Amino acid sequence: xxxxxxxxxxxxxxxxxxxxIGDWWSLLIVRDAFDGITRFSDFQKNLGIARNILxxxxxTLVDRRxxxxxxxxEGGARQEYRLTRMGRDxxxxxxxxxxxxxxxxxxxDEKRSRLVEASTGKAVTLVVTxxxxxxxxxxxxxxxxxxxx
Amino acid sequence: xxxxxxxxxxxxxxxxxxxxIGDWWSLLIVRDAFDGITRFSDFQKNLGIARNILxxxxxTLVDRRxxxxxxxxEGGARQEYRLTRMGRDxxxxxxxxxxxxxxxxxxxDEKRSRLVEASTGKAVTLVVTxxxxxxxxxxxxxxxxxxxx
DNA sequence: GTCAAAAAGTTTAAAGATGCAACCGATGAG
DNA sequence: CTCATCGGTTGCATCTTTAAACTTTTTGAC
Numbered sequence: 001x002x003x004x005x006x007x008x009x010x011x012x013x014x015x016x017x018x019x020x021i022g023d024w025w026s027l028l029i030v031r032d033a034f035d036g037i038t039r040f041s042d043f044q045k046n047l048g049i050a051r052n053i054l055x056x057x058x059x060t061l062v063d064r065r066x067x068x069x070x071x072x073x074e075g076g077a078r079q080e081y082r083l084t085r086m087g088r089d090x091x092x093x094x095x096x097x098x099x100x101x102x103x104x105x106x107x108x109d110e111k112r113s114r115l116v117e118a119s120t121g122k123a124v125t126l127v128v129t130x131x132x133x134x135x136x137x138x139x140x141x142x143x144x145x146x147x148x149x
Numbered sequence: 150x151x152x153x154x155x156x157x158x159x160x161x162x163x164x165x166x167x168x169x170i171g172d173w174w175s176l177l178i179v180r181d182a183f184d185g186i187t188r189f190s191d192f193q194k195n196l197g198i199a200r201n202i203l204x205x206x207x208x209t210l211v212d213r214r215x216x217x218x219x220x221x222x223e224g225g226a227r228q229e230y231r232l233t234r235m236g237r238d239x240x241x242x243x244x245x246x247x248x249x250x251x252x253x254x255x256x257x258d259e260k261r262s263r264l265v266e267a268s269t270g271k272a273v274t275l276v277v278t279x280x281x282x283x284x285x286x287x288x289x290x291x292x293x294x295x296x297x298x
Numbered sequence: 299g300t301c302a303a304a305a306a307g308t309t310t311a312a313a314g315a316t317g318c319a320a321c322c323g324a325t326g327a328g
Numbered sequence: 329c330t331c332a333t334c335g336g337t338t339g340c341a342t343c344t345t346t347a348a349a350c351t352t353t354t355t356g357a358c
Contacts, residue, residue: 013248013255014180016250018173019254051317051335053317055335079335094163096244097166097167098162100238100241101162101166102162112161113160113293119289125278126245126276126278129276141266141267143262193306198345199346200307201307201347202345203306204307227355301358302357305352306353308349310347311348314343316341317343318340325332328329
């Protein structure tokens with residue numbers, strides 16, 4: 001979609017992820033999809049995005065298997081956009097962004113929406129851990145360059 | 150930086166976060182900063198970004214308190230860009246993106262870089278949990294619209 | 299100390315992306 | 329049958345990004 005130097009994303013998983021959902025609108029569309037929005041015009045109204053751009057973004061998100069299109073069930077021939085399995089796997093990314101926003105981008109007394117567990121109403125957050133479950137911070141970690149799996 | 154309808158990010162923490170680091174280059178710069186890069190020309194070489202854009206992005210990242218500028222220690226008058234406390238708090242976002250990339254954007258046998266705990270070499274990952282530590286998935290959660298803190 | 303090269307930008311013109319409004323064909327409501 | 333709505337597409341004006349040239353300090357080599 002956007003023409004860029006692709007050598008950046010050769011080996012780095014974060015860069016490849018950004019290649020897929022790194023432009024301004026894509027993640028907002030995904031956020032709305034997590035909120036249950038499925039229709040073209042609902043995305044459009046909610047985001048205030050230009051229609052041609054929304055159309056292009058939805059197309060590339062479908063191409064990249066983040067969303068899938070299906071005809072709406074009840075009789076009609078209209079379509080709806082839903083997150084694929086892969087799209088739903090962006091959930092931690094959304095939670096991480098939300099958490100960052102909550103911590104740093106709101107005045108203490110400012111109104112905001114909150115993400116909670118549906119059954120208990122408890123706040124949802126996230127932790128970075130090693131594979132055996134111990135929490136780690138940025139400074140405890142290092143990136144191994146280009147290793148075989 | 151980019152002119153957008155700002156009513157999108159009125160109350161949603163994810164949208165505000167995207168407002169700050171949601172454009173293509175900013176998160177890549179932050180990723181490099183996590184990798185220890187501090188100098189203008191190192192960012193430029195590593196990313197292949199146009200210099201004027203890098204200059205603009207660094208400036209806005211500094212304005213938004215993600216990065217800070219300081220003169221380089223050893224005698225010189227050159228500057229270096231470092232993550233602030235707030236910038237380091239983007240770590241979970243980077244890990245989430247990296248994890249998504251690793252799971253979905255590489256062929257099984259393809260070479261890639263990996264994020265590990267420095268002291269043990271164990272893989273680093275992340276979990277979405279409730280405040281009391283139980284893991285939850287996207288479908289277990291719901292967003293409460295605009296609530297007072 | 300001098301000269302050359304690199305660092306860290308700024309400027310400018312062309313190419314590409316985005317936003318806006320108008321238009322269009324297919325449904326669906328009455 | 330007629331009209332409004334949905335889900336787009338097309339064309340045009342505007343804004344952004346890029347690439348490449350040009351400054352101005354700062355290093356480094358001799």
